[in-house]
Amino acid sequence: MPSPRRNLEGRPLGASTSSSSSPSSPAHGGGGRFEFQSLLSSRGPGADPTCARLRASESPVHRRGSFPLAGTGPSQAPSAPPPDEDLMDLNPSFLGIALRSLLAIDLWLSKKLGVCAGESSSWGSVRPLMKLLEISGHGIPWLLGTLYCLSRSDSWAGREVLMNLLFALLLDLLLVGLIKGLVRRRRPAHNQMDMFFTLSVDKYSFPSGHSTRAALVSRFILNHLVLAIPLRVLVVLWAFILGLSRVMLGRHNVTDVAFGFFLGYMQYSIVDYCWLSPHNAPFLFVLWNQH
Numbered sequence: 001m002p003s004p005r006r007n008l009e010g011r012p013l014g015a016s017t018s019s020s021s022s023p024s025s026p027a028h029g030g031g032g033r034f035e036f037q038s039l040l041s042s043r044g045p046g047a048d049p050t051c052a053r054l055r056a057s058e059s060p061v062h063r064r065g066s067f068p069l070a071g072t073g074p075s076q077a078p079s080a081p082p083p084d085e086d087l088m089d090l091n092p093s094f095l096g097i098a099l100r101s102l103l104a105i106d107l108w109l110s111k112k113l114g115v116c117a118g119e120s121s122s123w124g125s126v127r128p129l130m131k132l133l134e135i136s137g138h139g140i141p142w143l144l145g146t147l148y149c150l151s152r153s154d155s156w157a158g159r160e161v162l163m164n165l166l167f168a169l170l171l172d173l174l175l176v177g178l179i180k181g182l183v184r185r186r187r188p189a190h191n192q193m194d195m196f197f198t199l200s201v202d203k204y205s206f207p208s209g210h211s212t213r214a215a216l217v218s219r220f221i222l223n224h225l226v227l228a229i230p231l232r233v234l235v236v237l238w239a240f241i242l243g244l245s246r247v248m249l250g251r252h253n254v255t256d257v258a259f260g261f262f263l264g265y266m267q268y269s270i271v272d273y274c275w276l277s278p279h280n281a282p283f284l285f286v287l288w289n290q291h
């Protein structure tokens with residue numbers, strides 16, 4: 001009866017060992033190729049290690065990927081191919097590489113633009129002005145301001161617009177809070193957490209809540225207020241500078257702000273689509289009237 005095939009450590013092929021998961025084990029590099037070979041050859045019927053080796057050695061990916069694993073000179077045994085899962089690990093997709101590069105550029109650019117991140121930063125003297133701008137885009141003044149105007153409004157048309165602005169601001173808080181809680185991206189390391197009134201999710205930075213609000217509110221204003229051209233330009237400028245100031249203050253990375261603008265813009269489309277009126281939400285208007 002043929003004796004069971006063994007790997008170079010003397011273990012029967014296919015036998016799982018607790019040591020194979022430890023960092024010093026072959027699977028983690030030392031003589032990892034032996035463990036990979038045993039894994040390949042134990043893959044059930046038809047799993048021919050010779051074929052697998054040929055297939056893998058034809059692949060430039062394997063050649064590149066095996067480099068860190070081999071760590072050995074030509075005098076040692078030829079390296080066996082890693083299993084498919086390992087090939088996948090060693091073969092990052094084009095999308096993966098693009099995302100990693102984008103992230104690296106994002107971090108680098110955000111650090112460069114964070115010129116007001118502290119009092120001692122190169123533009124530290126502008127920091128108070130940037131913080132004033134920060135308050136102009138904060139949720140509290142916008143919510144309180146809208147509620148105040150609603151309470152003072154004496155026309156149905158005005159009330160309708162303000163009711164929808166309130167809905168937009170609440171929707172924005174909800175969506176930004178949700179995404180921040182899901183993505184959990186840390187704020188940049190150079191940020192000082194000295195923001196006025198934050199919620200617990202505001203320790204996260206993606207997306208920038210100020211930027212979503214800036215895009216949402218400015219699109220709302222441009223669509224529902226009749227303004228002279230210079231004022232319209234001012235509204236757009238305010239939104240843009242508010243977004244930029246988030247990176248300059250070191251609160252956000254560029255991608256947080258870019259996505260924030262996109263999300264805020266889309267949120268307006270949702271609000272416009274679900275536009276509340278005395279016809280589709282009469283209870284809201286009656287409630288407010290009684291108020």
Ligand SMILES: CC(C)=CCC/C(C)=C/COP(=O)(O)O
Nearest residue numbers: 139140197198202207208209210
């Ligand atoms: C408490 C309320 C009503 C809003 C929180 C507003 C806030 C602090 C958002 C964080 O913005 P960034 O994500 O741009 O830092």
